[in-house]
Amino acid sequence: MQFTRDIFATSYQNVLKPLLFTQDAERVHNNFTRFGKFLGEFGPTRSLTSVLLAYRNPVLIKIIDGVTYPNPIGLSAGFDYNGQLTQILPAVGFGFTTVGTVTLEPYEGNVPPRLDRFPRSKALLVNKGFKSLGAHAVIKKLTGLEFSIPVGISIGSTNKHFSTLKAQIEDITTTFRLFERSKVKHSYYELNISCPNTSIGQPFTDPKNLSRLLRAVVRLRIKKPVYLKMPIDLQKKHILELLDAADRSSISGVIFGNLTKDKENPAVDLRDRVLWKERKGNLSGKPTWERSNALIKLTKKHYGKRFTIIGTGGVFSGEDAKEKLRLGADLVQLITGMVYQGPQLIGEINSYLAEN
Template sequence: MYSVITMILPKLQNTIYQKILKPTFFQFDAENVHDFMTLSGQILGSNSITRKITETVFLYKHPSLKQHIAGLDFANPIGLSAGFDYDAKLINILPSVGFGFHTAGTITNLPYEGNPKPRLGRLPKSQSLLVNKGFKSAGIDKIIPRLKNKKGQVPLGISLGSTNKTYPDFDAQIDDVRQAFVKVIQANVGDYYELNISCPNLCNIGDNGISFSTAAGFKKLLSALRDLPFNKPVFIKMHLEKTLSETDEFLKIASGFDFVTGCIFSNLCKDRTNPVFDKDEIKTAGMGNFSGKPCFTGSNRLISFAYKNYSDRFIIIGVGGIFNAQDAYAKIKAGASLVQMITGMVYQGPSIIGQINKDLVRLLKKDGFENISQAIGADHR
């Protein structure tokens, strides 16, 4: 009976989301829907009974998906990327939905109310989301108590970036990021950190053209963080639209800092001429940048490059355009040890996480792998 229920539930969940919930949600403003879903998730995560019910409905486990990476145990390789739970309100429900890990943030040192609305949008034909929040954040001081209230055992990441404001000089912007790291280290919250240097929706360009998006600015930032007492893995969220030569320069710089554990490829798409976009849809898109399928190929290209040249130095996390197990598997075979997603969940509903994990097991068996770790970088062997 149980096996019959587990076979029927995913199909039923998908049908309900695709035929009823998604068409309804997509009639409303994207940020309002996000806020509603966040509130719903907070309620579900508030007690053990609702967490267990959610887990029964969504969670899929299999031993072939387990990995031990950077001192952390991952039940599966599918994580929630930074950018969805930016104020850490969902940390107690996300493990029950089926994620193997999840990142809160990006969180900033000081509060920022976000860029002017509308700052979220949908491009369904392009399988993309328009994003222009600009590090909307309640600020690290307000969020730390929530992070201390984590209930689950799934690894929780904290993405940190600079407060979106104008700084008197570049050193002041660096100090802002450093203060945020000092606070999370002292509070001993989270299981790993992400340093977001690549969000394209910020106003704080810095002085004289230097920023975290330049090699010189990136090196100066890491130098300012070097003496902090890091005792947890640190991952750098990299740019999508850098050349391989530019990416190599950033990776060389990062490799010189022992506290950097790995890199995440990659952040949002800025190029509106990307061939994945529906031409009519992109013409009407507002201010901001894009997640989802327009990021897929470029992300895989950078994952592959980083794995071929730095696999002995960095753990790679892949993000961008994952809508099914084949998408996740492509990033893993390109060199990613773990992958993250948001957009695929928005378009296909939370049941997609369990479905991806279930289908990954089938793909592993088909290729003769006993564990997901054996598939990492398989394209290069």
């Protein structure tokens, strides 16, 4: 309901956010996950959440690569990394959600602090490093659940040293195989080659290595769409080489994109740039907006309809989501906008998209 979303927005900005932003960011995230999981477990709490927050309209339905989305706004990888929120997110108003990034082996995450906020830059500082319960545990959590919106699984390499590239590729393909053989009712995959805060670097942003990885993934004969989660800080020529490698495979599409690690990023407030130099981690939110948009546009210009494009980075309003769609995105994802604006943002965006 518009009325309750407005009340929610005002209370979030004036009461809840000022309170939450004084607390440790990772602890707030963990508490929200626990609360969201609880709300998702019961019909009445799901219905109440939906009445208060969600906006539904058949004009928003999209069918992409054979998957039906009730609306084009999804939760980006990294928020629900162990798959605890799939039952509540439809009630919040999301049209799809990605679980993960999931890795084959469990990893407790980088040394804290793993999450912080840069409010002046409308960004989050992320230093998670693929914190994951591991593929087996996540599959166990998701098995037996019904999903009322498409759920995707983001897969990345375990955050550990590999002696060969072959072994690292095998680690990734084993996770795909585990999900393929599981009874989890997911609809698509993301292949994350662009996490900037792991100790393994980003070997698959080398086009030759990426081609090898994609050949191995294609050999699995996965029927569900696979979307490549791309970096955003590389030069245009380099990005086009990666897109060429993706084009030579049967990959369905690309996601632009991941966090920014560019410490000279002009969208970062000067005072935050000084702070960032002393901290580990990379930024989400508004500092990713321009680059994500430029790369969506570039992909559309060079590849037309070849790739499904998912636009991610700095979406804080209906106008922002509309801009990503206008530039060529088929679907839009977000995290940081919801943290800064409140959970009613998803309904607000969908209501805006339906009317504009």
